[in-house]
Amino acid sequence: MEPTPAEFLDALWTVTAECRRVLNPGGSLFFNFNDKYNSAASNQNGLGATLQGGSHDSNRIGRGSTVDLVPVKSLLGLPWRYAIGLLDGKAGGEWILRSDMIWNKTNGMPDPARDRAARKHEYLFHFTKNGKHFANPAEVVKLKSVWDLPTESLLLPTGSGKHPAPFPLAIPAALIRGWCPEGGVVLDPFGGSGTTALAAWANGRTGISLDLSQDYSTTALRRSSDPKNRERALNR
Numbered sequence: 001m002e003p004t005p006a007e008f009l010d011a012l013w014t015v016t017a018e019c020r021r022v023l024n025p026g027g028s029l030f031f032n033f034n035d036k037y038n039s040a041a042s043n044q045n046g047l048g049a050t051l052q053g054g055s056h057d058s059n060r061i062g063r064g065s066t067v068d069l070v071p072v073k074s075l076l077g078l079p080w081r082y083a084i085g086l087l088d089g090k091a092g093g094e095w096i097l098r099s100d101m102i103w104n105k106t107n108g109m110p111d112p113a114r115d116r117a118a119r120k121h122e123y124l125f126h127f128t129k130n131g132k133h134f135a136n137p138a139e140v141v142k143l144k145s146v147w148d149l150p151t152e153s154l155l156l157p158t159g160s161g162k163h164p165a166p167f168p169l170a171i172p173a174a175l176i177r178g179w180c181p182e183g184g185v186v187l188d189p190f191g192g193s194g195t196t197a198l199a200a201w202a203n204g205r206t207g208i209s210l211d212l213s214q215d216y217s218t219t220a221l222r223r224s225s226d227p228k229n230r231e232r233a234l235n236r
């Protein structure tokens with residue numbers, strides 16, 4: 001909801017720095033991120049990139065950032081800009097980028113574009129605070145850098161419709177089994193419908209789900225205590 005992409009990245013780096021503050025020294029940070037285009041329509045709304053370089057004030061990291069200058073129709077490159085920001089020390093300290101991964105959406109939404117390849121993937125990044133982070137080799141060896149998984153839609157039990165963008169339960173479940181010790185704590189600062197918290201509780205970890213929306217957090221609480229959902233989160 002930030003007015004410019006540079007401010008969006010700035011806000012994410014600020015949140016990431018807070019995540020770093022509470023992250024165990026041997027812990028991992030995973031970020032799931034979709035890119036977007038600079039479309040003429042989004043400029044009219046004041047969203048997306050602006051060709052003028054944005055309207056943010058001089059204290060912002062993003063002022064004059066190239067992300068606010070990409071031409072209309074171009075991808076903004078947000079996932080990689082976010083990741084490179086972490087490598088450049090913009091999120092609370094020195095991060096190690098252990099891997100980039102691709103979620104290949106095997107049933108992705110139709111993409112109306114006819115002059116470029118249809119986008120059917122999102123990025124996942126794995127960061128650590130140091131080179132000796134916790135990993136569970138028996139689980140990690142099962143994972144490849146490309147994840148073929150369908151999208152999942154979710155009806156909110158609160159009666160307020162669907163959450164627009166839950167990720168498949170298999171993503172946080174596998175990451176948690178791979179990089180969080182049993183009994184450990186998993187925090188999702190953009191928890192939405194609570195898929196991460198559900199995967200954590202079902203797999204014997206403590207899950208904490210934060211969201212701007214009270215409705216989504218209520219859903220997260222309900223989902224993660226439901227025995228059927230927990231059973232699904234255990235399927236490997």
Ligand SMILES: C[S@@+](CC[C@H](N)C(=O)[O-])C[C@H]1O[C@@H](n2cnc3c(N)ncnc32)[C@H](O)[C@@H]1O
Nearest residue numbers: 165166167189190191192193194195211212213
């Ligand atoms: C893509 S969704 C996450 C979906 C989640 N992975 C799931 O499976 O349900 C991003 C969520 O971040 C929340 N959000 C956006 N900005 C936020 C902020 N500044 N603080 C907390 N939550 C925020 C939105 O309400 C939205 O539910």
